[in-house]
Amino acid sequence: MAQKKIGSVHDLQTILQISQALTAERDLDRLLWLIISACSRLVDADRSSLFIVDQSRDELWTKVAEQTTTIRLPMGSGIAGTVAKEGQTLNIVDAYQDQRFNPIVDHKSGYRTKSVLCMPLINSSGEVVGVIETINKKNGKAFTARDEQLLGALCSHAAIALDNARLLRQDLAHQSLLHELELAHSIQQGLLPQSAPSISGWTFAIYQSPCEQTGGDYHDFIPHAHCQAVDVVVGDVSGHGVSAALLMSTARAFLRALDQDSTRPGQLLEQINHLLVQDMADDRFMTMVVCRLDESGHVRYASAGHEPPIVFRTENGYCDENVETDLLLGMLDGVGYAEYVLPPLNRGDLLVLCTDGVFEAVSPHTGEVWGMERLRELVRKQASVGASALCQKIMESISDYTDHSPQKDDITLLIAEKT
Structure with a gap:
C-alpha cells in the first residue's frame, strides 16, 4: 500500500513538471516533440505519435512520430482517426486483432505494433485538436488503467498548451501578414x-x-x-x-x-x-x-x-x-x-x-x-x-x-x- 502511494505521488510530481514545461513552451514544433517524449516516458511506451486535427481537410497529420516519417490519414480512419472522430480513448491489447488497425506502416518500416493506447486531446471548448498514440508497453504487457489515468492527465494539459501555441503561431502569422501588406501598401x-x-x-x-x-x-x-x-x-x-x-x-x-x-x-x-x-x-x-x-x-x-x-x-x-x-x-x-x-x-x-x-x-x-x-x-x-x-x-x-x-x-x- 505504501509503495503504491509513493508511486502515485511520484507520478503526480512528474505530471506537474511536464505540465510546467508544456506551459512555458511557446514554439509549436518544440512543444510537439516535448509532448510525445513526455508521453512515452510517463507510460513507459516504446514510441509515441502526436496527430494534429486539420478540420479544413477533415484529416489528421503528424510530423512528430518517434522513429517514423510524416503521416496523414482521414478522420475516422485507423485507430488514431477513430479516436479523433469519436473523442474516446482506445486501449488495445493486440493491434492485429483490431479491425481498425492499419498495418501498412508496420509493413513498410519492419516494426511490429502490439499494444496501443490512444487518447484525444480536447481543448477548453470541447473540441478534439489532436490525438496521442502510444505504442508497445516496454514490459511487453498491455497498457493498464493507471496508464490511462496518467496519460489522460497529461493530455488535458497538452491540449491546452497545444491550443495556446497554435493560437500564438496564428497570431504571429497574422502579424507577419499585416507587416507584409503594410510593406506592399507602401x-x-x-x-x-x-x-x-x-x-x-x-x-x-x-x-x-x-x-x-x-x-x-x-x-x-x-x-x-x-x-x-x-x-x-x-x-x-x-x-x-x-x-x-x-x-x-x-x-x-x-x-x-x-x-x-x-x-x-x-x-x-x-x-x-x-x-x-x-x-x-x-x-x-x-x-x-x-x-x-x-x-x-x-x-x-x-x-x-x-x-x-x-x-x-x-x-x-x-x-x-x-x-x-x-x-x-x-x-x-x-x-x-x-x-x-x-x-x-x-x-x-x-x-x-x-x-x-x-x-x-x-x-x-x-x-x-x-x-x-x-x-x-x-x-x-x-x-x-x-x-x-x-x-x-x-x-x-x-x-x-x-x-x-x-x-x-x-x-x-x-x-x-x-x-
Missing part, C-alpha cells in the same frame, strides 16, 4: 504620383483609396516635353488586393516604358494590351483611359473598356456625353484602339476621370448604386468651386450616400481643370 503608394504635376494651363485634384491595404486602381501623369502635353492615365484591374496590385504594377511598368515612343494614346493602349495578354490569366482584365492634354486645352483620348472622361463646359453649364470606349486590356491580342478628339477646353472647364468604385458605391439602405448621373449632376452644380474643392465634395457625397460604411471597391477620382 511600395504601391510609392509607384503612384505623390502630388499632382505643375503643368501650364491645367490644375489637377486627385483622390485615391484602395478598399484593402493594396488595390488594383492606378493613376498617373506622364509629361511629354517635346509637345508641351501630359498623358493623364486612370486604370482599374479587375478585383482588388495583392494580386490586383501586382498586375497594376506590371501595367504601370509597361506604360512608363512605352509612353514616350507612342505618338497617340490609341497606339499606347495597343502596345500595352499586346504585353498584358501574355501575362494575364483568363479571368483577369484591366480597364484604362489615356487622355493627352496640351496647354492650349486640346484633348484627345483612348479608352480600353474604361468610363470615358466627363467634360464640363462653363460656357453652357453642361457635361459632354462622351461614350466611346474599346475592348478591355488583356482580353484579346491584336485589338485596335481608336483615338477620340474632344473640342478644346476653355478656362474653368473640367475633365473628370474615375474608376467604378466611385459610381458603383452602394447605399446600405436601398442597395442602389450612387451612379454616373449623380456624379454628372454634382459636377454641373459645383463646377465653380474648382477641381480640389469639387473632388472633396464628390467624396463627401459618396460617403454620405453609403452611410460612411467601409468601401467595397478601390476608388480613384481625378479632376483636371483648365486654367
Whole structure:
C-alpha cells in the first residue's frame, strides 16, 4: 500500500513538471516533440505519435512520430482517426486483432505494433485538436488503467498548451501578414504620383483609396516635353488586393516604358494590351483611359473598356456625353484602339476621370448604386468651386450616400481643370 502511494505521488510530481514545461513552451514544433517524449516516458511506451486535427481537410497529420516519417490519414480512419472522430480513448491489447488497425506502416518500416493506447486531446471548448498514440508497453504487457489515468492527465494539459501555441503561431502569422501588406501598401503608394504635376494651363485634384491595404486602381501623369502635353492615365484591374496590385504594377511598368515612343494614346493602349495578354490569366482584365492634354486645352483620348472622361463646359453649364470606349486590356491580342478628339477646353472647364468604385458605391439602405448621373449632376452644380474643392465634395457625397460604411471597391477620382 505504501509503495503504491509513493508511486502515485511520484507520478503526480512528474505530471506537474511536464505540465510546467508544456506551459512555458511557446514554439509549436518544440512543444510537439516535448509532448510525445513526455508521453512515452510517463507510460513507459516504446514510441509515441502526436496527430494534429486539420478540420479544413477533415484529416489528421503528424510530423512528430518517434522513429517514423510524416503521416496523414482521414478522420475516422485507423485507430488514431477513430479516436479523433469519436473523442474516446482506445486501449488495445493486440493491434492485429483490431479491425481498425492499419498495418501498412508496420509493413513498410519492419516494426511490429502490439499494444496501443490512444487518447484525444480536447481543448477548453470541447473540441478534439489532436490525438496521442502510444505504442508497445516496454514490459511487453498491455497498457493498464493507471496508464490511462496518467496519460489522460497529461493530455488535458497538452491540449491546452497545444491550443495556446497554435493560437500564438496564428497570431504571429497574422502579424507577419499585416507587416507584409503594410510593406506592399507602401511600395504601391510609392509607384503612384505623390502630388499632382505643375503643368501650364491645367490644375489637377486627385483622390485615391484602395478598399484593402493594396488595390488594383492606378493613376498617373506622364509629361511629354517635346509637345508641351501630359498623358493623364486612370486604370482599374479587375478585383482588388495583392494580386490586383501586382498586375497594376506590371501595367504601370509597361506604360512608363512605352509612353514616350507612342505618338497617340490609341497606339499606347495597343502596345500595352499586346504585353498584358501574355501575362494575364483568363479571368483577369484591366480597364484604362489615356487622355493627352496640351496647354492650349486640346484633348484627345483612348479608352480600353474604361468610363470615358466627363467634360464640363462653363460656357453652357453642361457635361459632354462622351461614350466611346474599346475592348478591355488583356482580353484579346491584336485589338485596335481608336483615338477620340474632344473640342478644346476653355478656362474653368473640367475633365473628370474615375474608376467604378466611385459610381458603383452602394447605399446600405436601398442597395442602389450612387451612379454616373449623380456624379454628372454634382459636377454641373459645383463646377465653380474648382477641381480640389469639387473632388472633396464628390467624396463627401459618396460617403454620405453609403452611410460612411467601409468601401467595397478601390476608388480613384481625378479632376483636371483648365486654367
